[in-house]
Amino acid sequence: MPFPRTALLLSGLFALATSQTAQAADTTTCLSQPEVEGIVAYALPLLVDAAVKTCAPRLSPDGYLATQGASLVQRYAARKATTWPIAKAALLKLTADDTGKNAGNAALMRALPDSALQPFADVIVVQAITKAIKADDCAPIERITGLLAPLPPENTSALVTTIIALADKPKPDSKGGKSGLHVCPVAKG
Template identity: 50%
Template sequence: MSLVRKIVWSAALAALGTAEIAAAQNPACLSEREVTSLVTYALPVVMNSTMKTCSPQLSPQGYFATQGSSLVQRYAARKSAAWPEARAALIKIGGNDDKMKDVVANLSDEALQPFAEGIVSAMVAKGIKPGQCKAIERGVRLLSPLPPENTAELVTFIIVLADKPKPGSTKKSDLPICPVA
């Protein structure tokens, strides 16, 4: 599973307080639009955490140091609009524990958002190895000319594409993504 995919989905699942989600046990699935909402919401946190984590490994004149903050602000401008659908998607894939779903569904945004963002941030810091920082910085620099909505759609496309089981494989999908009709 790619780092971005791990971060987005683990954060989504952890934000619900759910340690395990098995798609086979949970018939709920997410549309690509719902995945895009989750990605749109998480990207600014992922980028900011990546910059902090990678800062010691990168040049003070590099892309993150010189332009990273403005890029995060550009992406953060879309967070609020993505939150309602991202929140609904989190609740939708919350597992089989109806009590936990009800608790999460009744939390205020002011309570749930910092919790979800804190988990995403911690996962990024834990998931990035120092040797990956230059490549990540380059990848972000290459994506930076795209509008935030295109980047979120591209990340969603990669997640959905990478999640498809290989023909003949018995491995189940890591993510509850709905099949495209």
């Protein structure tokens, strides 16, 4: 599995970037690193839970995801309520296009109360993650998840966000290599 794809799977950001909602976004819209980190932090419990369920038939019942996955999901989910406002703002920023064929979707998403928008975002993330995980991805996902698990959730979110920002940069000899959304450049100081 290529490194950028692994990073995107781990963050759950791939799910948002490949969802129909994110595809409606203006490709010039960038997300700040704190916005990406908010999405990552929000999506981590969804990602791990989807990986546990999707990969269960492919991995050892004594492996990390089978034995520790549920507790890691709970640990990451403890931050879900506090990370939702940042993730929501980033999602709405991605769908802010009020022109064109997706204008109605953007307006509808802005009008939805959190009690409706949050489950919608969850479904998008889980469906995209489940679809994105291939059989060959399960062992590397389990290994990476086990390696990241000892980190505090805040550090995991920050690390994955940094990897996404690095993977988002176009490479000199590539056709762009973008992750599907644009991470704003960090101001040099």
